[in-house]
Amino acid sequence: MVDIAKFFLEFTVEESCGKCVPCRIGTKRLLEILDKITMGKATLEDLDKMEELCDHIKGNSLCGLGQTAPNPVLSTLRYFRDEYVAHVVDKRCPAGVCKNLIRYEIIPDKCTGCTACSRNCPVAAINGEIKKVHEIDQEICIKCGVCYDTCRFDAINIV
Ligand code: SF4
Ligand code: SF4
Ligand code: SF4
Missing domain, CATH: 3.30.70.20 (Alpha-Beta Plaits)
Structure with missing residues (x-):
């Protein structure tokens, strides 16, 4: 699920037109945190930071792309939080996808x-x-x- 969230975010980072800061910069920072998670370098605080950033991007982006970009992160965090926690706390990827883990x-x-x-x-x-x-x-x-x-x-x- 972490990898799926990352896949969708990579797409939005690529597609962002750059007109507004929350989308242009926010999605990049979000992707950096997801990268940290998949490399086993993130902390539980990063998960909180990520949720906060998602809310900020959703609420302040100019168009639908930015307003919906955080959705894959938010929904996977909501329904599969245990997978994120496994990456962050146990440094383990339950799906066997993240190479570093x-x-x-x-x-x-x-x-x-x-x-x-x-x-x-x-x-x-x-x-x-x-x-x-x-x-x-x-x-x-x-x-x-x-x-x-x-x-x-x-x-x-x-x-
Ligand atoms: S939210 Fe829309 S306008 Fe703003 S940078 Fe993203 S794509 Fe461009
Ligand atoms: S040598 Fe390698 S490929 Fe052959 S049985 Fe052992 S682990 Fe499998
Ligand atoms: S580098 Fe060699 S040992 Fe490692 S996963 Fe690939 S084939 Fe297996």
Whole structure:
């Protein structure tokens, strides 16, 4: 839901004509806060700040674009606040979407050592010999998800 709110806001930031400040600047600041949330750098105060900013943009923008721009943020905050809180407090993305908040891990019991993941990893972050359990080097992994899509044994988890 955080990612969906961000998607819609990116659109309005792009489409804002710039005539009035609440929309031109306000939506950009809103997007910055959403970015912070998806990177696990936001605080609970940021959620309050975001709600306040939404009200200001809605109430003071000149046309419908600015007046409705905060709606996706407000409705997701209202109905899916727990998802925002998970990002902010637990530094976790329940949907497994925000790259900075997830990691890919190999389940040793399921890994057959087929080597498919290590052969396809674009940054050579997976170590392991054939027919032996493989391991992901989290320092190198860029979280592209290729290994997850490649593994035919469901041996890779997103946590
Ligand atoms: S609210 Fe309308 S007039 Fe104001 S900057 Fe946005 S698009 Fe332009
Ligand atoms: S693709 Fe899956 S089973 Fe094969 S080595 Fe990688 S994690 Fe193990
Ligand atoms: S997520 Fe991408 S970079 Fe990370 S280990 Fe898997 S394939 Fe390699």
